[in-house]
Structures are given as C-alpha cells and as structure tokens.
Amino acid sequence: MRASNLLTPRMRRNLEGYIFIGPWLIGFLAFILGPFAFSFVLALSEWSILEPPKFVGLGNFEKLLGEDLFWKSLRVTTIFTVVSVILRVSIALLLATLLNQGIRGHRFFQAGFYMPVMFSGVILGVLWAWMFPFDYGLINDLLRRAGIEGPRWLSTPPLALTSIIMMSMWRVGGMMVIFLAGLKDIPSELYEAAEIDEAGGISRFFSITVPMLTPIVLFNLVISMIQSFQVFGEVAVLTDGGPYNSTLVYLLYLYRQAFTYLHMGYGSALAWVLFIIIVSVTLILLKTSGRWVYYGGTRA
Numbered sequence: 001m002r003a004s005n006l007l008t009p010r011m012r013r014n015l016e017g018y019i020f021i022g023p024w025l026i027g028f029l030a031f032i033l034g035p036f037a038f039s040f041v042l043a044l045s046e047w048s049i050l051e052p053p054k055f056v057g058l059g060n061f062e063k064l065l066g067e068d069l070f071w072k073s074l075r076v077t078t079i080f081t082v083v084s085v086i087l088r089v090s091i092a093l094l095l096a097t098l099l100n101q102g103i104r105g106h107r108f109f110q111a112g113f114y115m116p117v118m119f120s121g122v123i124l125g126v127l128w129a130w131m132f133p134f135d136y137g138l139i140n141d142l143l144r145r146a147g148i149e150g151p152r153w154l155s156t157p158p159l160a161l162t163s164i165i166m167m168s169m170w171r172v173g174g175m176m177v178i179f180l181a182g183l184k185d186i187p188s189e190l191y192e193a194a195e196i197d198e199a200g201g202i203s204r205f206f207s208i209t210v211p212m213l214t215p216i217v218l219f220n221l222v223i224s225m226i227q228s229f230q231v232f233g234e235v236a237v238l239t240d241g242g243p244y245n246s247t248l249v250y251l252l253y254l255y256r257q258a259f260t261y262l263h264m265g266y267g268s269a270l271a272w273v274l275f276i277i278i279v280s281v282t283l284i285l286l287k288t289s290g291r292w293v294y295y296g297g298t299r300a
Contacts, residue, residue, distance in 0.1 A: 121237075126237055181216075185213045
C-alpha cells in the first residue's frame with residue numbers, strides 16, 4: 001500500500017503546509033532563534049573567539065554596570081532617541097497634512113521626501129559627511145552666503161549629537177507615507193460637521209485629525225523608537241563616536257567591545273541589555289496607549 005494512501009486529507013494538507021514553510025523555518029532556527037539563544041549563553045561567558053568560552057555567570061552584567069562608557073553610550077542613545085523620535089513623528093505628521101491638501105506637485109514632493117528611506121545608514125552618513133565640514137561643507141557654505149559664520153558641527157561635543165539628530169530628520173518619508181494613508185481614511189463627514197460648527201483649521205487638526213491618527217502615531221512611535229535605539233551606521237561614518245565620546249551611541253560601543261576588542265561575552269551582555277530596554281519601552285508605550293489612542297472614536 002502506498003504511503004500517500006495512509007494519509008487523511010487533513011494530514012496531507014498539514015504535510016504540504018510544513019513542506020512549504022520548511023525553508024523559512026530552517027532559516028529562522030539557523031539564523032534567528034539559534035543565534036538568539038547562543039547569544040544568551042555567551043552573555044554568561046567570557047569568550048575572545050581565540051579561546052574556548054569560560055562561564056562567568058552574571059559577571060558581564062556586573063562589569064557593564066560599573067563601566068562609565070556603558071552609561072555614557074546609554075545616555076547618548078536615550079537623548080538621541082527621545083529627541084529624534086519626537087521631531088521625526090511631528091515633522092512626518094506635518095508633511096503628511098500639507099501634502100494631503102492636494103497642493104500642486106504633491107506626488108513629486110511625496111516621492112522626494114520618501115527617497116532617503118531607500119538609502120542605508122552608511123550611504124546617508126557618507127552624503128552628510130559632505131554637508132557638515134567647517135571649511136567646505138554645504139551647510140556652512142550656505143550660512144556664509146547669508147553672512148553667518150557656521151560652527152564646527154562634528155568637532156564640537158554639544159553640536160556633534162545635534163548634527164546626528166538633524167541628519168535623522170531626513171528619513172521621515174516612511175512615517176509620512178503611513179500618515180498620508182491614515183489621513184485618507186478619516187471620514188470627510190467629520191470635517192464637514194466641524195466646518196458647520198465654524199471650527200478653524202487648527203481646531204479641526206487637534207480635535208479631529210490628531211485623535212483619528214493616534215493608532216498610526218503609536219505605530220510610528222514604536223517603530224521609530226526601536227530604530228533609534230539601534231542607530232549605528234550614520235554615527236560610525238560621521239563621527240565614530242567622537243568628539244570625546246559625545247556621539248558614542250550604544251550599538252557603536254557594543255560593536256567595539258565585541259568586534260574590535262573581541263569581548264564577545266561582554267558584547268552579548270550589552271546586546272541583551274539593549275533587547276530588554278527596547279522590549280520594556282515598547283511594552284510601556286503599548287500599556288499606556290489606552291489613555292490616548294482612539295479607534296473609531298473610542299479609546300483603545
């Protein structure tokens with residue numbers, strides 16, 4: 001008797017499903033779940049690649065809590081994340097609102113604002129490396145034409161992080177497109193009723209547009225927060241953490257420990273701390289969203 005005759009139709013459907021998801025499942029186990037579990041083992045070990053791992057328990061976590069550069073990188077990353085996320089979400093919402101008015105050439109501007117999203121962080125870093133230099137940078141050149149002497153953007157500690165935040169503003173196109181989709185979904189009857197009540201444009205924006213877009217605001221906040229905590233390429237190209245570690249973001253510190261100094265166990269501990277921070281902040285945002293996120297006119 002053939003083996004296929006022993007299978008019921010339901011068993012055959014299940015088998016076909018497992019065959020189809022098999023390649024993805026193998027890749028997930030080999031390249032995501034496997035390394036994820038292995039990194040936890042390394043976080044409890046001391047390993048320099050050249051020698052066998054040595055179990056140290058929570059020693060790596062105790063060590064990082066006493067490292068000044070760990071706290072420095074965490075503080076820099078937190079400042080970057082908070083400021084850049086607020087600015088990017090606000091600018092993306094503003095741009096989406098303006099483009100939703102149907103201005104002439106709105107499709108051209110929409111494509112132009114979205115285009116930087118297609119570039120990697122390294123490419124953006126290289127492009128902006130020609131914008132910030134004191135002597136020949138485009139920004140200072142424009143300021144000189146206006147009679148203003150531009151600052152040394154990347155060599156002055158307070159301005160270096162500001163420059164990185166400014167550069168991050170260039171990648172608001174993705175959030176802008178999502179906001180545009182949300183604006184198209186807001187019922188026009190709400191605005192018509194507000195016009196009958198003689199509500200102004202600003203009043204309609206804050207009483208109708210913003211509340212109706214709060215689910216999208218939450219989504220953009222979470223995604224942007226996760227991306228900001230993992231900023232790396234732009235900073236590595238522009239400043240490499242300088243000057244005086246004023247732009248030493250968390251992933252750059254992790255990269256140096258793991259791949260420059262070969263402290264793989266310590267680097268894995270840093271990665272797990274970052275993972276815990278991101279998950280915690282995400283859960284806090286989702287938990288508190290019930291107070292300000294509205295779905296169809298009701299709170300979440």
